[in-house]
Amino acid sequence: MVYTRTGFLKVSLSKGDKLYSTRRKPMLTLTEDTTRGVHDIIWSACDAERYRMQGYDGYHDNCTDNMHKLLREAPKENFPDFHITDDWVPDPLNLFMNVAIDHRGQLDIRVPTSEKGQFVVLKAESDLIIVTSSCPQDMAPVNGGQPTDCDHRRRRRVKVALSFDFDAVSHWLGTGCHPNNNMADYSSGIFAGQVGAVRLLTLLKKHGISDKVTWFSPGHTIETFPETARAVVDSGAEVGLHGYSHEGIYQMTEEQETEVLLKCIDAATKLVGKKPRRYRAPMYTIRESTVKLLRQYEFLYDSSLVHHDSQPYFTPADPPIKPIDFSQPASSWLQPTPIASQCYPEGMHALVEIPCGWYNEDMMLLQYLPHLANSNGYVSTRVRGSGSADFDFIFPILMHPDTSGMAHVIGMAERVVLWLKGWGEDVEFCTHEQIAGSWSKEKKNGKGGR
Numbered sequence: 283m284v285y286t287r288t289g290f291l292k293v294s295l296s297k298g299d300k301l302y303s304t305r306r307k308p309m310l311t312l313t314e315d316t317t318r319g320v321h322d323i324i325w326s327a328c329d330a331e332r333y334r335m336q337g338y339d340g341y342h343d344n345c346t347d348n349m350h351k352l353l354r355e356a357p358k359e360n361f362p363d364f365h366i367t368d369d370w371v372p373d374p375l376n377l378f379m380n381v382a383i384d385h386r387g388q389l390d391i392r393v394p395t396s397e398k399g400q401f402v403v404l405k406a407e408s409d410l411i412i413v414t415s416s417c418p419q420d421m422a423p424v425n426g427g428q429p430t431d432c433d434h435r436r437r438r439r440v441k442v443a444l445s446f447d448f449d450a451v452s453h454w455l456g457t458g459c460h461p462n463n464n465m466a467d468y469s470s471g472i473f474a475g476q477v478g479a480v481r482l483l484t485l486l487k488k489h490g491i492s493d494k495v496t497w498f499s500p501g502h503t504i505e506t507f508p509e510t511a512r513a514v515v516d517s518g519a520e521v522g523l524h525g526y527s528h529e530g531i532y533q534m535t536e537e538q539e540t541e542v543l544l545k546c547i548d549a550a551t552k553l554v555g556k557k558p559r560r561y562r563a564p565m566y567t568i569r570e571s572t573v574k575l576l577r578q579y580e581f582l583y584d585s586s587l588v589h590h591d592s593q594p595y596f597t598p599a600d601p602p603i604k605p606i607d608f609s610q611p612a613s614s615w616l617q618p619t620p621i622a623s624q625c626y627p628e629g630m631h632a633l634v635e636i637p638c639g640w641y642n643e644d645m646m647l648l649q650y651l652p653h654l655a656n657s658n659g660y661v662s663t664r665v666r667g668s669g670s671a672d673f674d675f676i677f678p679i680l681m682h683p684d685t686s687g688m689a690h691v692i693g694m695a696e697r698v699v700l701w702l703k704g705w706g707e708d709v710e711f712c713t714h715e716q717i718a719g720s721w722s723k724e725k726k727n728g729k730g731g732r
């Protein structure tokens with residue numbers, strides 16, 4: 283704290299103040315304080331010797347030893363290589379501690395002015411290792427004679443929306459239909475239904491996140507692989523709709539589209555026991571009539587669009603964008619495209635969009651689909667996401683049992699899960715419904731929309 287004191291030329295801390303390192307770099311900003319603002323930046327951390335000097339017989343718990351113990355016991359896999367000598371403790375920030383200075387410069391420890399439930403919010407200005415200790419001082423009035431545990435939370439910044447499109451045989455029938463599809467192609471779909479999905483379920487169970495993910499299952503998969511579909515439900519996962527035979531929207535008339543949706547609602551209701559409210563369009567092929575249908579059947583969310591890539595928004599009722607007809611005079615297309623609002627739709631069923639698109643998924647990169655121009659299948663599985671962002675966001679990730687269930691890819695799927703978990707409390711796995719439900723409620727309660 284000495285660099286903070288000398289930088290500020292004061293011995294107290296108020297909202298907006300920054301704490302400085304011994305290299306005079308800002309470390310933390312006090313962004314919120316619900317107390318009267320009495321905190322201390324003068325007093326040293328307590329240690330065993332301090333209590334002995336106060337007359338305590340034997341060993342007394344203390345902040346210095348608390349710090350060394352925590353650093354020694356920090357889990358090695360996500361803790362930086364860091365050493366601190368046993369006999370040293372930094373100049374601490376003593377939150378809620380009331381140290382008065384009288385006119386002769388004398389220090390006097392007094393009872394804290396803060397009350398139960400009050401808190402401060404500190405914003406990190408750089409990467410930091412922060413150790414907090416609930417001071418066990420009970421021989422001076424530091425804690426009013428009643429030391430208590432201090433609650434300390436890190437705000438989760440990233441919601442991981444991990445989903446699985448359980449395409450199996452269906453995608454060879456709908457969007458992937460081709461006259462040259464053969465037994466081997468269909469075989470890879472049977473693999474997904476009988477093997478790939480089971481492997482992924484095992485992986486999710488191993489990492490304790492089975493019930494924090496969403497499986498979008500085509501009706502065809504539910505009815506062709508009933509045991510695996512049941513295992514998905516039994517794992518606690520959320521189940522969403524994904525067409526019946528993975529139909530591309532422009533392969534169908536609007537009448538067929540309605541018939542397919544009703545059949546899928548029926549199949550999923552029989553499987554899950556209640557009417558599904560979750561949807562992702564096969565291969566993201568969605569049109570205005572789909573949005574209308576999802577509103578009509580009161581779906582909570584759709585996850586097929588990317589008006590934003592990492593924030594939910596209300597699915598807009600965009601008018602269809604018409605392609606240019608170059609046989610007409612240029613004046614026929616020289617006009618802007620009207621973009622519909624993505625705010626809460628007054629007087630209409632509010633459908634939430636959880637973004638998802640080609641760049642969030644495994645299949646095009648890691649699976650070879652012989653008749654699909656953009657499929658690859660030969661990229662290294664040593665890939666993973668990286669980097670960080672300075673804002674709260676959702677991270678949509680889409681895997682397919684067809685692709686990520688394969689023996690040479692599933693290791694990558696596990697590394698991705700481990701990498702995400704390695705961010706600790708910053709990251710939280712959520713079902714799409716958890717994200718859509720809480721976001722929608724927040725917006726409806728007056729926080730507006732995008």
Ligand SMILES: [Zn+2]
Nearest residue numbers: 447449564565
């Ligand atoms: Zn699909």
